[in-house]
Amino acid sequence: MDSRRRARVPRTARRRGHLLLAVPFALIAAVTVVDVLAPPDIHLGPFLIAAPAVTASFEGPRVTAFVGAVAVAAQSVVAVARTSLTDLNHTYQIIALVLISVIVTFFALLRERAEKRLTQLRSIAQAAQSVVLRPLPHRAGPLRIASVYLAAEEEAQMGGDLYAAARTASGTRLLIGDARGKGLDAISEASLVLGAFRVTARDEELPELIAHLEAGVGSAEEVSRTEDAESDADEAFVTALVLDIPDGEPVVRLVNCGHPPPLLLTGGRVIPLDTADARPPLGLSDVLAPEVTVAAFPFGVGDVLLLYTDGVVEARDHARAFYPLAERLTAWAHDDPQTLLGRLRADLQAYAGGHLGDDAALVAIQRVAVGADGPPAG
Numbered sequence: 120m121d122s123r124r125r126a127r128v129p130r131t132a133r134r135r136g137h138l139l140l141a142v143p144f145a146l147i148a149a150v151t152v153v154d155v156l157a158p159p160d161i162h163l164g165p166f167l168i169a170a171p172a173v174t175a176s177f178e179g180p181r182v183t184a185f186v187g188a189v190a191v192a193a194q195s196v197v198a199v200a201r202t203s204l205t206d207l208n209h210t211y212q213i214i215a216l217v218l219i220s221v222i223v224t225f226f227a228l229l230r231e232r233a234e235k236r237l238t239q240l241r242s243i244a245q246a247a248q249s250v251v252l253r254p255l256p257h258r259a260g261p262l263r264i265a266s267v268y269l270a271a272e273e274e275a276q277m278g279g280d281l282y283a284a285a286r287t288a289s290g291t292r293l294l295i296g297d298a299r300g301k302g303l304d305a306i307s308e309a310s311l312v313l314g315a316f317r318v319t320a321r322d323e324e325l326p327e328l329i330a331h332l333e334a335g336v337g338s339a340e341e342v343s344r345t346e347d348a349e350s351d352a353d354e355a356f357v358t359a360l361v362l363d364i365p366d367g368e369p370v371v372r373l374v375n376c377g378h379p380p381p382l383l384l385t386g387g388r389v390i391p392l393d394t395a396d397a398r399p400p401l402g403l404s405d406v407l408a409p410e411v412t413v414a415a416f417p418f419g420v421g422d423v424l425l426l427y428t429d430g431v432v433e434a435r436d437h438a439r440a441f442y443p444l445a446e447r448l449t450a451w452a453h454d455d456p457q458t459l460l461g462r463l464r465a466d467l468q469a470y471a472g473g474h475l476g477d478d479a480a481l482v483a484i485q486r487v488a489v490g491a492d493g494p495p496a497g
Contacts, residue, residue: 139177143170143186151193155200164194164212171220175227183227187220251310255284255482259291260366261420261489265456267464269479271430279305279357280428280480283313285320290366292320292328295426295482296359296378296401304355311335312357312401325363325374326411329398332359332376336402356402360426364418364484371418374411376401379432382445383416384423384452384459389445392416392424423456423485430479434471442470456483 147170154163171187178186194216198209255266266282279298284291294316298308315335319328336357360378364371373381373392377400383390396412418424425448434442447466451459460483467479 140174140182143174144189146170146173147186147190147193151197154197159201162208162212164197164209165215167194167216168219171223175223175230178227179231180224180228184220184224187216187224190220191216251306251313252281253283255282259284259286260364261486262291262364263456263485263487265460265483267460267479267481269430269464269467269475269481271475271478279309280430280478281309281313281357282426282480282482283316283320285317287321287363291364292316293362293364293426293482293484294320294332294359295428295480296357296376297428297430297478297480298357299355299400308336308355308357308402312359316361325361325372325413328361329374329376329401329411332357332361333401356400358400358429362424362426363413364486369417369419369486370415371424372413372415374398374413377403379427379429382425382427382448383418384425384448385417385419385421387449387452389448389452391445418486420486420488423452423454423459423483425459426480426482426484428478428480430475430477431467431481433477434467434475434479436470437472442467456485459483 147167150163150166154161157163167190170190171183174186175183191213194209194213195204198204198206198213202209204210204213252268255264257264264284268280268282280296281298282293282295284293286292294313296309296312298305298312312332312335315331316328319331323331336355356377358378359376360373360381361376362371362373362381371392373394375394375397377397380391380393383392392414394412394414396414398411427444432442432444436442447463448459451462454462460481463481468475
């Protein structure tokens with residue numbers, strides 16, 4: 120189905136381009152006919168300039184130049200029909216039309232080159248995303264997992280939001296976080312935290328794992344200081360939420376490092392899992408270094424955990440009101456993770472008018488009975 124959809128998109132775009140291209144040719148034909156039939160003191164030739172100008176907005180330089188040439192030919196036909204090519208008025212109109220056609224063709228060339236560069240940047244961003252932010256498994260032990268990443272800008276596929284999962288001998292570890300700032304610095308911090316998680320999540324206990332993630336942010340700061348001594352690297356930090364979900368126990372253990380609390384959907388209710396002893400974000404432990412406190416909450420069969428970054432709850436509607444995540448979830452409290460995120464994504468984008476102010480990541484986890492939907496993934 121996906122391959123057929125990809126095949127249909129280029130055909131639809133070409134069909135739309137053909138329809139748009141009919142506009143400048145229709146304009147040339149209409150202006151030519153009316154100008155030939157108009158009284159001697161009425162000259163519509165200057166309107167022909169609109170044809171190549173309009174074409175340059177959606178076609179490349181070759182088509183734009185061709186439309187400009189057709190417009191010049193049409194103006195020459197009008198000159199012959201009304202007076203002659205050597206008539207001063209028509210001569211100046213033809214010269215002006217040639218100059219405008221050359222100019223808009225040049226701008227069409229610049230636009231085409233810019234679009235090619237943008238396409239290359241998008242491809243690079245997609246490749247970086249596939250390497251740094253790997254897709255989460257759909258199954259991990261007795262868990263169903265679904266994830267969504269929404270970039271704030273159309274040109275970017277990835278920012279500072281991050282998530283990852285790892286299987287241990289007794290359960291599943293999950294991480295969701297948000298690196299401060301945007302651009303390459305945020306992506307660098309996110310990649311280092313993800314790398315530290317993937318290396319240590321399977322073997323370390325949660326307190327030791329948090330220490331390794333802190334070290335990952337610290338290494339990002341050192342790199343930034345080396346590259347730019349005047350940067351604000353000393354303010355780099357990453358909010359993070361680390362969870363440990365054992366296979367054989369209906370509980371979730373978590374450490375919150377300055378991140379929005381997860382939401383538990385159970386029995387038709389939405390319950391925030393607030394921790395009394397939340398830590399500061401990763402990278403700020405040298406300022407405030409409380410002991411790592413692991414909080415535990417019930418997480419039974421059928422329950423769903425929703426993890427999210429602040430780009431979700433900070434999305435605003437046209438009245439500048441924040442997105443009411445917990446209220447919206449009440450209507451979908453019985454959905455499976457994939458359905459839940461599909462509805463949440465559509466509702467969030469509609470609420471924000473199709474444009475988020477910040478990147479947003481969502482991860483939904485559901486505990487199912489052992490053996491449901493086939494054997495669990497290891």
